[in-house]
Amino acid sequence: MxxxxxxxxxxxxxDFWEVLRGFARREGLDENALVDLVTKDAEGVGLLRNLERGSIGQAEFEREMSVRLGVPADGLLARMAADLxxxxxxxxxxxxxxxxxxxxxxxxxxxxxxxxxxxxxxxxxxxxxxxxxxxxxxxxxxxxxxxxxxxxxxxxxxxxxxxxxxxxxxxxxxxxxxxxxxxxxxxxxxxxxxxxxxxxxxxx
The missing domain is CATH 3.40.50.1000 (HAD superfamily/HAD-like)
Incomplete structure (x- = not known):
């Protein structure tokens, strides 16, 4: 090699999934709310994949995800990654x-x-x-x-x-x-x- x-x-x-769970706990959500949204929910999975491919920008992702999670959009990605x-x-x-x-x-x-x-x-x-x-x-x-x-x-x-x-x-x-x-x-x-x-x- x-x-x-x-x-x-x-x-x-x-652990990446624990990072997402930490976010959910801080936001007052069920600890698996974000993990489930980006792995099991068709719209959530699609949003993340589009962000990863550069098909949508961070602002659009934050707006759409904030609606689905019921949390503020401002600084959402930074809050999601805070435990990294x-x-x-x-x-x-x-x-x-x-x-x-x-x-x-x-x-x-x-x-x-x-x-x-x-x-x-x-x-x-x-x-x-x-x-x-x-x-x-x-x-x-x-x-x-x-x-x-x-x-x-x-x-x-x-x-x-x-x-x-x-x-x-x-x-x-x-x-x-x-x-x-x-x-x-x-x-x-x-x-x-x-x-x-x-x-x-x-x-x-």
Whole structure:
């Protein structure tokens, strides 16, 4: 393996779904109100996908989602992301691999790029060789083309790349391209897999 591609939210950060639950609790909603809206409700799912692809802007998303949630629209995305925190264990492991010569790509379905930037505190361009944010390329996971794009920018064949995501459905198109995949659920387990994949050595 010569390259590693990772999701952002929920892989390089704390649990993404718990971030959304934290928002709901602060807003006085059922803790799964936002999670259910963006995973089970057809209109909510459609709004998020359109935001991720850049088909709608952040202001439109906030207006529409505020109506469905019954909360103020102003600053909605920032409030949704307020609990997002770096996963230092994962970030350190990725930095170690990159320093050892592994090419690193970050592939993220975004929340838009208008006025709220959830990526700003992470300095992703300094942590990775390639950063692909979905709304900027008008593609989103699991679109197969977005995996072609990251492989092309990294300059590696699919068979030499490991893709990690916390959403299992996003692994399948990567696997179909020939990439190795890992479903992230626990940082310690993922770091162990990274070390096994990239740092194991054959006995002499």
């Amino acid at each position: 010569k390259a590693l591609v990772l999701d952002f939210g929920g892989v390089l950060t704390n 925190r770096p996963d230092d264990e994962m970030l350190s492991a990725v930095a170690e691999l990159r320093a050892a010569g592994v090419k690193v790509g970050i592939l993220s379905n975004s929340w838009g790029s208008d006025y709220f930037d959830p990526y700003a505190p992470w300095n992703l361009e300094e942590r990775a060789d390639v950063v692909i944010i979905s709304d900027q390329v008008r593609l989103r996971k699991p679109d197969p083309e977005i995996f072609d794009l990251v492989l092309d920018k990294l300059g590696v064949p699919a068979a030499e790349c490991l893709f990690i995501d916390d959403i299992a459905a996003y692994l399948e198109p990567a696997r179909a391209k020939g990439m190795a995949v890992w479903h992230h659920a626990d940082s310690a387990a993922t770091v162990a897999e990274l070390r096994r994949t990239f740092m194991s050595t054959s006995p002499s």
